[in-house]
Structure formats: structure tokens, C-alpha cells
Amino acid sequence: xxxxxxxxxxxxxxxxxxxxxxxxxxxxxxxxxxxxxxxxxxxxxxxxxxxxxxxxxxxxxxxxxxxxxxxxxxxxxxxxxxxxxxxxxxxxxxxxxxxxxxxxxxxxxxxxxxxxxxxxxxxxxxxxxxxxxxxxxxxxxxxxxxxxxxxxxxxxxxxxxxxxxxxxxxxxxxxxxxxxxxxxxxxxxxxxxxxxxxxxxxxxxxxxxxxxxxxxxxxxxxxxxxxxxxxxxxxxx
Numbered sequence: 004x005x006x007x008x009x010x011x012x013x014x015x016x017x018x019x020x021x022x023x024x025x026x027x028x029x030x031x032x033x034x035x036x037x038x039x040x041x042x043x044x045x046x047x048x049x050x051x052x053x054x055x056x057x058x059x060x061x062x063x064x065x066x067x068x069x070x071x072x073x074x075x076x077x078x079x080x081x082x083x084x085x086x087x088x089x090x091x092x093x094x095x096x097x098x099x100x101x102x103x104x105x106x107x108x109x110x111x112x113x114x115x116x117x118x119x120x121x122x123x124x125x126x127x128x129x130x131x132x133x134x135x136x137x138x139x140x141x142x143x144x145x146x147x148x149x150x151x152x153x154x155x156x157x158x159x160x161x162x163x164x165x166x167x168x169x170x171x172x173x174x175x176x177x178x179x180x181x182x183x184x185x186x187x188x189x190x191x192x193x194x195x196x197x198x199x200x201x202x203x204x205x206x207x208x209x210x211x212x213x214x215x216x217x218x219x220x221x222x223x224x225x226x227x228x229x230x231x232x233x234x235x236x237x238x239x240x
Contacts (some may be wrong), residue, residue: 022090028139068114167236
């Protein structure tokens with residue numbers, strides 16, 4: 004089954020709307036048009052939304068679930084660049100630049116992804132020019148995020164980079180007195196996102212565990228002291 008209007012969630016009822024491009028739109032008519040023109044599809048874990056190098060055919064929105072952005076080396080190895088969560092746009096920069104997709108996008112859990120094809124988006128932005136400003140804000144956020152990552156790799160020590168990666172990737176399970184947890188990430192992926200070697204990552208995780216900052220449970224990492232890790236992540240050389 005492909006993308007259809009039937010699967011598209013109602014943005015007005017979405018609990019993630021505060022993080023979404025939709026919430027940046029400034030009038031009721033542009034919001035209504037955005038809700039009505041989106042198509043959506045439900046993806047199982049491990050399915051690919053699009054591949055690196057493909058010609059962009061639209062902009063995608065993560066409505067529920069989680070996806071990861073992967074880049075391939077010349078030898079075929081995949082590098083995890085970042086993860087996107089509900090409310091995040093995907094593929095918009097390549098579409099606006101008219102460049103091939105810079106990375107492949109793969110779902111990590113069952114996810115609902117909305118999309119708007121290129122021609123529909125173009126007509127929408129022409130009809131609602133202020134929506135272009137909202138889209139520009141989304142692009143600016145991505146640029147700032149990329150600059151911050153480059154700065155961290157250049158100036159932060161390994162310990163701070165890994166602590167920052169853990170706190171960025173953590174989620175809060177439902178229920179009272181639950182601790183934040185990092186799920187569905189392999190040690191190799193943590194290392195890639197922090198800009199570290201696997202050996203350094205494994206050594207630091209063991210150190211964090213000894214200092215009772217984290218606890219490993221199966222394939223998950225439970226953050227026992229997220230605040231301490233956040234403080235550690237702000238340290239620069």
C-alpha cells in the first residue's frame with residue numbers, strides 16, 4: 004500500500020504538533036490546506052523511505068515513530084548521521100536545492116510518514132507565501148544543528164560528545180518514576196553520531212556505568228543521571 008489521504012493523521016489532534024512545521028504556519032487557511040494536501044503511509048521497522056542519490060520527489064514529515072539518516076562510504080559502509088523524530092521534516096533541503104538526496108532514510112520503529120509531492124508543495128507555497136518563511140525556519144534549524152555538530156566534533160572532548168549524544172537520543176518511557184532510556188542504537192551507531200571510534204565509545208560507556216551515570220539493560224542504555232550527563236556534555240576543551 005502506498006501513500007494515501009486515509010493514513011494522514013489530523014494535525015490539529017497531533018500531540019507532536021508543537022515540534023512540527025505545521026505549528027509554524029500562521030493562519031487557519033494555510034493550515035487547513037496543509038492538512039488536506041498531505042498523503043501518508045505506515046512503515047514497518049527497517050523499511051527505506053528513500054535512498055541516497057535519488058532525485059527528490061517531495062518533502063516528508065515524520066508523524067509518529069523514528070527514522071535514521073544514513074550515508075554510504077565508497078566501500079559501501081553506512082554511517083549514521085542523525086535521527087529524526089515526530090514533527091521533523093525529511094528531504095526538504097535536497098528538494099529545495101534540487102540536489103539528489105544526501106542520505107538514505109530508514110525507519111527504526113513502526114512509523115507513520117506524511118509526504119507532499121514537489122508540484123503540490125510548489126503550488127502551496129505560491130498560494131501561501133508566508134508558509135515559505137516557516138519552511139525557511141525549518142531549514143535554518145537544520146543548518147544550525149549541523150554547525151553545532153561540527154563545533155562539537157572540533158572542540159569537545161570525547162567524554163562530552165558521548166554524553167551529549169546520549170542525552171539527545173534519550174526518550175522518556177511512560178509511567179511514574181521512570182528513567183530516560185536510549186533504545187534501538189548499536190554501539191557503532193552511538194560512535195558514529197558522537198564522532199568517535201567504537202573502541203573509545205565502549206570504553207567511555209563502561210566508565211559511565213562505573214560512575215553510575217548509566218546502566219545497560221539488554222540492548223538499551225538507561226540514564227541514571229541525565230542531568231549530570233547534560234552538564235558533562237557542555238564541557239569544551
